[in-house]
Amino acid sequence: MATFENMKAVKLESDFIGNMMQQKDCWKPGLNEHKKFKNQCRRQESEENRSSNALTTDQSSSSLLEQGQSPVDDTGVCSTSSICPAPLCRQFWKAGNYDDGLVSNITLQNGKNSVHVHPMFLHSNATSHKWAFGAIAELLDNAVDEIQNGATFVLVDKTSNPRDGSPALLIQDDGSGMDPEAMRRCMSFGFSDKKSKSAIGQYGNGFKTSSMRLGADVIVFSRHLDDRLLTQSIGLLSYTFLTRAGHDRIVVPMVDYEFNETSGMLEMSTRFGKEHFMSNLSMLLQWSPYSTESELLKQFDDIGPHGTKVVLYNLWFDDEGNMELDFDTDIQDICLGGNIKEVETIRRSKVNEGHIANRYYYSLRVYLSILYLHIPESFSIILRGQVVEHHSIAKDLKYPECILYRPQSGGCLEGQVITTIGFLKEAPHLNIHGFNVYHKNRLILPFWKVLSTSDSRGRGVVGVLEANFVEPTHNKQDFEKTSLFQKLEVRLKDMTSEYWHCHCTLIGYQSQKRPRAPVDREDSSRCMPHSGKVKPVTLNQAFPAVDSAKAGPPGLHLKRKGHDELVQLEKVKRQAVKRSNDAQRHSETNLTENQLEDSEAAYLMQENRKLHAKCLEHEERKEELNLKLTQLRRELRAVQHESEQLLAELKSLDAIKAEKVVNV
Numbered sequence: 001m002a003t004f005e006n007m008k009a010v011k012l013e014s015d016f017i018g019n020m021m022q023q024k025d026c027w028k029p030g031l032n033e034h035k036k037f038k039n040q041c042r043r044q045e046s047e048e049n050r051s052s053n054a055l056t057t058d059q060s061s062s063s064l065l066e067q068g069q070s071p072v073d074d075t076g077v078c079s080t081s082s083i084c085p086a087p088l089c090r091q092f093w094k095a096g097n098y099d100d101g102l103v104s105n106i107t108l109q110n111g112k113n114s115v116h117v118h119p120m121f122l123h124s125n126a127t128s129h130k131w132a133f134g135a136i137a138e139l140l141d142n143a144v145d146e147i148q149n150g151a152t153f154v155l156v157d158k159t160s161n162p163r164d165g166s167p168a169l170l171i172q173d174d175g176s177g178m179d180p181e182a183m184r185r186c187m188s189f190g191f192s193d194k195k196s197k198s199a200i201g202q203y204g205n206g207f208k209t210s211s212m213r214l215g216a217d218v219i220v221f222s223r224h225l226d227d228r229l230l231t232q233s234i235g236l237l238s239y240t241f242l243t244r245a246g247h248d249r250i251v252v253p254m255v256d257y258e259f260n261e262t263s264g265m266l267e268m269s270t271r272f273g274k275e276h277f278m279s280n281l282s283m284l285l286q287w288s289p290y291s292t293e294s295e296l297l298k299q300f301d302d303i304g305p306h307g308t309k310v311v312l313y314n315l316w317f318d319d320e321g322n323m324e325l326d327f328d329t330d331i332q333d334i335c336l337g338g339n340i341k342e343v344e345t346i347r348r349s350k351v352n353e354g355h356i357a358n359r360y361y362y363s364l365r366v367y368l369s370i371l372y373l374h375i376p377e378s379f380s381i382i383l384r385g386q387v388v389e390h391h392s393i394a395k396d397l398k399y400p401e402c403i404l405y406r407p408q409s410g411g412c413l414e415g416q417v418i419t420t421i422g423f424l425k426e427a428p429h430l431n432i433h434g435f436n437v438y439h440k441n442r443l444i445l446p447f448w449k450v451l452s453t454s455d456s457r458g459r460g461v462v463g464v465l466e467a468n469f470v471e472p473t474h475n476k477q478d479f480e481k482t483s484l485f486q487k488l489e490v491r492l493k494d495m496t497s498e499y500w501h502c503h504c505t506l507i508g509y510q511s512q513k514r515p516r517a518p519v520d521r522e523d524s525s526r527c528m529p530h531s532g533k534v535k536p537v538t539l540n541q542a543f544p545a546v547d548s549a550k551a552g553p554p555g556l557h558l559k560r561k562g563h564d565e566l567v568q569l570e571k572v573k574r575q576a577v578k579r580s581n582d583a584q585r586h587s588e589t590n591l592t593e594n595q596l597e598d599s600e601a602a603y604l605m606q607e608n609r610k611l612h613a614k615c616l617e618h619e620e621r622k623e624e625l626n627l628k629l630t631q632l633r634r635e636l637r638a639v640q641h642e643s644e645q646l647l648a649e650l651k652s653l654d655a656i657k658a659e660k661v662v663n664v
Contacts, residue, residue: 117189117249119248126209129210140156143175144372153380153381155172156368161314168215169311170310179224180256183256186220215314218238220311221308222308223304230259232300234254234256235253255280299311324337356391364383365388368388371443393436397421402418405417414469418465423503423506424460427507435448436464439468439479440468458500463495
C-alpha cells in the first residue's frame with residue numbers, strides 16, 4: 001500500500017515557468033481556438049459518457065484516505081458514483097423547502113462561541129436575484145474588474161456536465177486569477193479584495209448569490225502567477241452536496257497545487273495537512289462533474305498562464321418545469337426559457353419586438369451589449385463564440401440635450417451628473433421611455449420609467465446618466481431608496497416633462513401650453529438652450545386688477561378727484577395703451593424670433609454633439625493610456641528583475657574569472 005510520502009506529483013516541463021512568462025503577453029483565446037476546444041470537449045464528453053458505467057462504485061471516502069494513493073493516480077482516487085446526484089428540487093423558487101433532519105444549534109467549538117451558516121442560507125441569499133441575467137452580470141463584473149490587472153476577455157458559453165451530459169454554464173476570463181487565500185475569501189461571505197474606487201464589486205457577496213441563483217452547484221478553477229510562484233486552486237460550492245449529505249452548516253471543499261521551481265513539478269499544497277487535502281479531493285471527485293483528479297487538472301489546460309474558470313451545473317428550472325436558460329433557440333445567444341408572458345407579449349408586438357429596450361429582458365447578447373457604459377477596445381465579451389458588440393444608447397437619440405445636475409444633501413454638494421436626454425430615433429412610433437442609470441460604468445436601471453401619465457406626455461423620451469453619488473442594492477438591479485435617490489427621481493421627472501414640452505413638436509406632437517417646471521440654479525443647469533416660445537408679457541402681470549367693490553359706481557370716483565388726480569389718471573391710461581401696443585407688436589414678431597431661436601438651437605445641438613463625441617474619444621484614449629501605462633510598469637518590473645539576475649551572473653562570472661587568474 002502506498003504511503004503519503006510516496007505520493008507522485010504532476011511532472012511539468014523544466015522550463016514551464018519560462019514558457020508561461022512568454023505566453024503572458026502573446027496568449028490570446030481566439031475564437032478559432034475556443035471552437036476547437038469546444039469540439040474537443042464534446043468528444044471527451046461522449047467518450048466519458050460511454051465509459052461512465054466502467055467506473056468503480058464500491059469505494060468510500062474513508063477508504064480513499066486509508067489507501068493514501070497519489071492524488072493523480074486515477075486507479076486509487078475516483079468518484080464513488082458515475083452520476084452526480086441532482087439537487088432535491090430543480091425549481092429554484094421551491095428549492096429552499098427541504099428538511100435536513102438535523103437540529104441546527106449554536107454550539108461551542110474549542111471553548112469559543114461560533115455561529116454556523118446553514119446551507120439554506122445559500123438559497124435564501126440567492127433569492128435577491130429575481131432575474132437570471134442579473135446573476136450572470138454579477139459574475140461578469142468580476143472579470144471586468146480584472147481589466148486593471150490586464151484582463152483582455154471574458155467568455156460566456158454553454159458546456160456540458162460529463163457525468164450526465166446536462167447543460168452547464170461556463171464563464172471564464174484571463175485576469176490575474178486567485179491564489180489560495182483569495183479563493184477562500186471568494187468562497188466566504190463578506191470578504192472583498194477590491195480596494196479600487198472604480199471597482200464594481202464591493203460587498204463580498206456577489207459570487208455566492210449569483211452562482212446559487214443560476215444553478216445548484218458551481219466549481220471554480222483559478223490559476224495565479226505572481227513573483228514566479230504558480231498556484232492552482234479548485235473550490236466547490238454545492239447546494240446539492242450540502243442538502244443530500246444532510247449538513248447543517250456550509251462546507252466548501254477546496255484543494256490547492258503549487259509549482260515547485262526546484263523540482264520542476266506541480267505538487268499538492270499540504271499546508272493544511274495531507275489528510276485534509278485528500279479528504280477535500282475525495283469530496284470534489286464525488287460531487288463535482290469530474291470523477292478523476294486528472295479530469296480536474298485538465299480544466300486548467302485552456303486557462304493560460306493566469307485566469308479563472310467558473311462552471312455552473314445542475315442549472316435551475318422555472319415553475320413550469322423548463323430550464324431557465326435557453327441554449328437552443330439561438331446558438332449564438334442565451335435566452336430566458338419557459339412560458340414568460342412578458343416575452344411572448346413583446347415577441348407578438350411588431351412595433352416593439354426589435355427594439356433593444358424590450359429585447360434585453362430575454363436576450364443575454366442584447367443585455368450584455370448595454371451592460372457597461374464604456375468598454376476598452378482591448379477587452380472583449382465573448383458570448384457563445386461571438387464577440388458582443390458594445391451598444392451606446394446615447395448615440396440612438398435624436399434632438400439630444402446634455403443637462404447638468406448637481407445633487408445636494410444637507411446643503412453640501414454631492415457631485416455632478418451629466419444626463420444625455422433625447423428622443424429615440426424610432427419615435428413617435430415606439431411607446432418606450434425611461435432613463436438608463438449606470439453606476440461606476442455598470443447598468444443598474446435599464447429604461448427606468450420615472451414618468452407615468454395617461455396621455456402621450458414623455459413618449460419616446462430616453463436618457464442616459466452615470467449616478468455614482470447613490471449606492472446600488474446588493475443585487476445591482478436597483479438603488480437604495482435614500483433621500484438623494486428620491487431627489488434624483490424627482491429631477492428626472494421634471495427633466496422629462498421639460499424636454500417633452502419643448503421638443504414634442506419636432507416629432508409630430510402638439511405642444512400643450514403650460515409653464516415649464518422651475519429649476520433650481522444651484523443644482524441644475526443646461527449645457528445648451530431650449531428653443532421654446534417666449535410668452536408675451538400681459539397687462540395683468542404689470543397692472544393688478546382694481547377691486548370693483550371699492551371703486552364705487554361709474555363716474556362717481558372721477559367726480560370726487562381733483563384736477564391733479566385727473567391728470568395722473570390720464571398718464572396711467574396712456575402708459576397702459578403704449579404697453580398694450582408693445583405687447584401686440586411683440587406677439588406679432590414672436591414667430592420670427594422663434595424661428596431664429598430654432599436655427600440657433602439646432603446649431604448649438606450639433607456643436608454639443610461634436611463636443612460630446614470628442615469627450616468620449618478623450619476618455620477612451622485616457623483608458624487606453626492607463627492600460628498601456630500598467631503594461632509598461634509590468635514590463636519594467638520584469639526588465640528590472642532580469643537585469644538583477646544578469647548582474648548576479650556577471651558577478652559570478654567575475655568571481656570565476658578571478659579564481660582562474662589566481663590559479664594561473
